[in-house]
Amino acid sequence: MSEELELRPIVLQEQCDAPVWLRAQDAALLQELGFEVHIAPPAPDTIAVDHCPDQNCFVVNPKQYVAHLELSSGNILVVKPKIDPANVFRMLAYVYAGWNRDVFQHAEVLYSTDKFLFEPLVEIFCDLVAARVRRGLVQDYMNHEENLTVLRGRILFESQVAVNAMRPDRLFCRYQQQTLDTEDNQIVKWTLRYLTSFEGWSSHTVHSLRVNLRHFAEVSLRTPSRGALCARVYNRMNDDYRLLHDFCRLFLDNRAITEHAGVWQFRGFLLDMNLLFEAFVTTAFSATARSTVFTVYSQREDFLSHPPSIPIRIRPDVTVYEGTRTAAIVDAKYKRLNGPAGNPDFYQMLAYGTALQCGCAYLIYPVTEWEGDTIVEVRHSPIKIHVRRIDIGHPNCVSLAEQVARTVLDESSVLLPGPPPATGLTAGVA
Numbered sequence: 001m002s003e004e005l006e007l008r009p010i011v012l013q014e015q016c017d018a019p020v021w022l023r024a025q026d027a028a029l030l031q032e033l034g035f036e037v038h039i040a041p042p043a044p045d046t047i048a049v050d051h052c053p054d055q056n057c058f059v060v061n062p063k064q065y066v067a068h069l070e071l072s073s074g075n076i077l078v079v080k081p082k083i084d085p086a087n088v089f090r091m092l093a094y095v096y097a098g099w100n101r102d103v104f105q106h107a108e109v110l111y112s113t114d115k116f117l118f119e120p121l122v123e124i125f126c127d128l129v130a131a132r133v134r135r136g137l138v139q140d141y142m143n144h145e146e147n148l149t150v151l152r153g154r155i156l157f158e159s160q161v162a163v164n165a166m167r168p169d170r171l172f173c174r175y176q177q178q179t180l181d182t183e184d185n186q187i188v189k190w191t192l193r194y195l196t197s198f199e200g201w202s203s204h205t206v207h208s209l210r211v212n213l214r215h216f217a218e219v220s221l222r223t224p225s226r227g228a229l230c231a232r233v234y235n236r237m238n239d240d241y242r243l244l245h246d247f248c249r250l251f252l253d254n255r256a257i258t259e260h261a262g263v264w265q266f267r268g269f270l271l272d273m274n275l276l277f278e279a280f281v282t283t284a285f286s287a288t289a290r291s292t293v294f295t296v297y298s299q300r301e302d303f304l305s306h307p308p309s310i311p312i313r314i315r316p317d318v319t320v321y322e323g324t325r326t327a328a329i330v331d332a333k334y335k336r337l338n339g340p341a342g343n344p345d346f347y348q349m350l351a352y353g354t355a356l357q358c359g360c361a362y363l364i365y366p367v368t369e370w371e372g373d374t375i376v377e378v379r380h381s382p383i384k385i386h387v388r389r390i391d392i393g394h395p396n397c398v399s400l401a402e403q404v405a406r407t408v409l410d411e412s413s414v415l416l417p418g419p420p421p422a423t424g425l426t427a428g429v430a
Contacts, residue, residue, distance in 0.1 A: 008075075009075070009076040009077070009078055010022075010071075010075060010076070010077045010078070011078045011080065012060060012062050012077070012078070012079045012080070013062075013079070013080055013082065014062055014063075014064065014065065014066055014079055014080065014081050014082045014273065015061065015062070015063060015064065015082060015335065016061065016062075017036075017059050017060070017061045018059070018060055018061075019040065019057055019058070019059055019060075020057070020058050020059075020060045021055040021056070021057055021058075022037075022055055022056065022058050022060075023054055023055055023072075023073050024054075024056070025072045025073065026071040026072060026073050026075065027039075027056070027058050029071060029072055030060060030062075030071075030077075033065070033067075033270060034063060034065065035060055035061065035062050035063060035065065036059075036060070036061040036062075036063060037058050037059075037060050038058060038059045039056055039057070039058050039059075040057055040058060040059045041057065062079040064272060064273045064274040064334055064335060065079055065270055065271065065272060065273065066079050066080070066081045066088065066270075066271040066273055067079040067269060067270045067271065068118075068269050069269065069270060081273065082368070083392055083393040084393060086395075087392055087393055087394070087395070087397055088271070088273075088276075089120060089121065090395075090397055090398060091276055091277075091280045091392065091397065091398075092118075092121065092250060092276065093121075094280060094283055094284075094398050094401075095250075095276065095279045095280055095283050096246055096247070096249060096250035118269055119201060119202065119205055121247070121250065121251075122195055122201065122205055122209070122251075123204075123205055123208070124247075125191075125195075125244070125247040125251075126205065126208035126209060126212055127208075128240075128243060128244055128247070129188060129192070129212045129244065130208070130211075130212060132240060132241070132244065133212065133215045137180050137185055137215070137216075137219075138180075138182060138184050138185065138237055138238045138241065139178045139179060139180055139182065140178070140179060140182045141176040141177065141178055141179075142176065142177055142179050142181075143174060143175075143176055144174070144175055144176070144177055145159070145172070145173070145174045146172075146173060146175075147163060147164065147170050147171070147172050147173075148170070148171050148172075148173050149169060149170060149171070150171070151171050151173060152171075152173045152175045153173050153174050153175025153176065154173065154174055154175075155171055155172065155173055156172050156173065156174050159172040160172040179218075180216075180218045180219055181218060181219050181220050182219075183224075183228060184232075184238050184241050184245075185216060185219045186219055186220055186221075186222045186224065187224045187228060187229065187245055187248050188216065188241075188244055188245075188248060189213065189216040189219045189220075189221060190221060190222065190223060190224055190248075190252075191247070191248040191251055191252060192209055192212055192213045192216065193213060193221060194251065194252065195209055195251060196209045196210065196213065198269075224248070224252070229245065229248065229249045229252065230249070232245060273334055274334040274335070277332050277334040277366070277392070278317050278332045278334070280332075280392070280401060281317065281318065281330070281332035281364050281390070281401065281405075282296075282298045282317055282318055282332070284398075284401035284402045284404070284405040285318045285320070285330065285405045285408075285409075286298070287402060287405075288402050288405040288406050288409060289320070289405075289409060292409055293322055293323070294320050294321065294322055294327060294409055294412070295320070295321045295322075296318060296319070296320055296321075297318070297319045297320075297321070298317070298318060299315050299316075299317065300315065300316065300319045301313055301314070301315045302314055302315075302355065302356060303355065304351055304355045314351065314352055314355055316329045316330065316331055316352050316356075317330055317331045317332050318330035318331075318332075319356070320408070320409065320412055322412070322413065326356050326357065326358040327358070327360065327409075327412035327413070328358065328360045328361070328362060328408055328409075328411075328412040329349065329352045329353060329356060329358050329360070329361045329362065330361075330362045330364060330408065331345070331348065331349060331352070331361075331362070331363055331364070332364045332365075333345055333363055333364065333365050333369070334365075334366065334369075335369060336365060336369040336370065345363055346363070346376060346385055349361040349362075349363060349383075349385045350378055350381070350383060350385065353381075353383040353385075354381070354383065358383075359382040359383050359384060360383075360384060360386070360411065360412055361383060361384070361385045361386070362385075362386045362387075362388055362408055363385060363386070363387050363388070364387075364388050364389070364390060364404065365387065365388075365389050365390075366389065366390060366391070366392050366393075367389045367390065367391045367392075367393070368393075369389075370387055370389050372389075373386070373387055373388055373389060374386075374387045375387070386408075386411075388404050388407070388408065389404075390404055
């Protein structure tokens, strides 16, 4: 068998079973990443297909993952999303990059070819970096202390006496010098270097990344901390770095796109659509609540159990407060569950509503998971569980998500007062 046939890309569809010929190490890697992988007898129409002698037929379901990665065998695995890739882009842009419509207006046309899924994001990032380079990278002043032959800045007299008592030709000075080696630029350089490590970009994108990287030659290559990415302060000199750093956070954030490297060496993108949908819904509530009396908390931790029982924690995706009242509890579910227990999603919301004494609980799904909005009134309980849907496959998915959030907030304002929120465990305002 030729090498070309052996390394033919494996193309899967999100949440769909498919028979695939794999080496044992590739199958083990996919299991480690969270895919469902089961060995199975090959279908009659695939027995004659040319494949390696050390391969077996597996049934693979990538579940909620979208991917473009290199397996340990060198083969490329592509998992296509169940919605238009342009809408995956819109969701990512809304969550991570402030949904700047002017910047992202032209992104949709970039999907006319079968590109690496996230390449349009990288292209826009490169364009923004190049624009900042043309204007000049932000600089700052750094303090230097040095023993010089001429006066520069001011003399440090204590150091002068200690070091240069017998050297009248020297002056121990402290002075400031402009530098490009600032944290703002270090974050961008690290991201550019990180992106160049991936294979699969077009030659144009690779060239843009390398050209931009050369302009950061005077900047240190340092791994940015999580705090550096999320708690930055901007002013009129570096305000346009805000969007650049949003992109950096998107590419480096392990909750969204991850580069896995373990005992198997490979490169690629792995996107958990479940986490993206949760973040998408949370962002919609946070954006909608800004102009209202509501306060929205993301992943606020509380307790299901009452002391002295064992502590059982709960963490709804979104908790909405109106003053001290728990107005609504929201959980985003990318895929509807129908396990042997019946409806675990509803049991979960019943537990949330009971523990937080909130009668208004919402389950939010993509439209593909439910036929219509509905309300479940729980017997012998004041809790009502509302099912709402968002069409994430629609070009206006951002507006539709905010519309659902606005409806939930309007409905929540008519509920009876509840107890004040717990003060112990919080995850912060979304």
